[in-house]
Amino acid sequence: MSAVNITNVAVLDNPTAFLNPFQFEISYECLVPLDDDLEWKLIYVGSAEDENYDQQLESVLVGPVNVGTYRFVLQADPPDPSKIREEDIIGVTVLLLTCSYMGQEFMRVGYYVNNDYDDEQLREEPPAKVLIDRVQRNILADKPRVTKFPINFHPEPSTSAGQQQQEPQTASPENHTGNGDGSKPEADQ
Numbered sequence: 379m380s381a382v383n384i385t386n387v388a389v390l391d392n393p394t395a396f397l398n399p400f401q402f403e404i405s406y407e408c409l410v411p412l413d414d415d416l417e418w419k420l421i422y423v424g425s426a427e428d429e430n431y432d433q434q435l436e437s438v439l440v441g442p443v444n445v446g447t448y449r450f451v452l453q454a455d456p457p458d459p460s461k462i463r464e465e466d467i468i469g470v471t472v473l474l475l476t477c478s479y480m481g482q483e484f485m486r487v488g489y490y491v492n493n494d495y496d497d498e499q500l501r502e503e504p505p506a507k508v509l510i511d512r513v514q515r516n517i518l519a520d521k522p523r524v525t526k527f528p529i530n531f532h533p534e535p536s537t538s539a540g541q542q543q544q545e546p547q548t549a550s551p552e553n554h555t556g557n558g559d560g561s562k563p564e565a566d567q
């Protein structure tokens with residue numbers, strides 16, 4: 379059983395322009411007091427073929443965390459389009475929200491993101507060079523992929539360095555599914 383459970387993630391300002399900030403209202407509960415901070419990260423997958431195009435949009439530390447329920451808004455700048463291959467800007471990609479404790483990731487929420495032009499004519503006849511100010515981002519907020527990883531929330535100082543990587547556990551909270559195998563989620567048919 380995890381010491382921290384995400385109870386809700388609400389995607390705010392969605393759909394919106396590609397260049398607008400991301401905003402997530404995150405609710406979670408802590409079941410035991412934690413001495414260290416939780417680290418929340420937001421990662422934009424720039425290319426399905428090459429993780430070198432992934433961009434960490436934000437990383438925030440929250441804590442120390444006592445027993446109770448918490449809620450905060452995580453806001454992050456949009457990805458830098460100059461660091462994404464032109465052919466990967468338009469279309470479907472993935473956004474990852476992760477939570478870690480003492481360097482151990484224990485929760486990952488993946489969202490599909492569809493980037494397309496805000497105008498039907500541009501969608502039907504796309505220009506040779508992407509007009510980034512006309513691209514709209516739509517996060518498929520109702521179909522997140524949630525994956526949980528078992529970690530030791532209270533490692534002993536002598537054993538924490540020698541711990542082996544554990545296999546992830548897939549969680550299926552209401553309206554959530556997980557692939558649990560470390561692969562990127564596949565589109566629903």
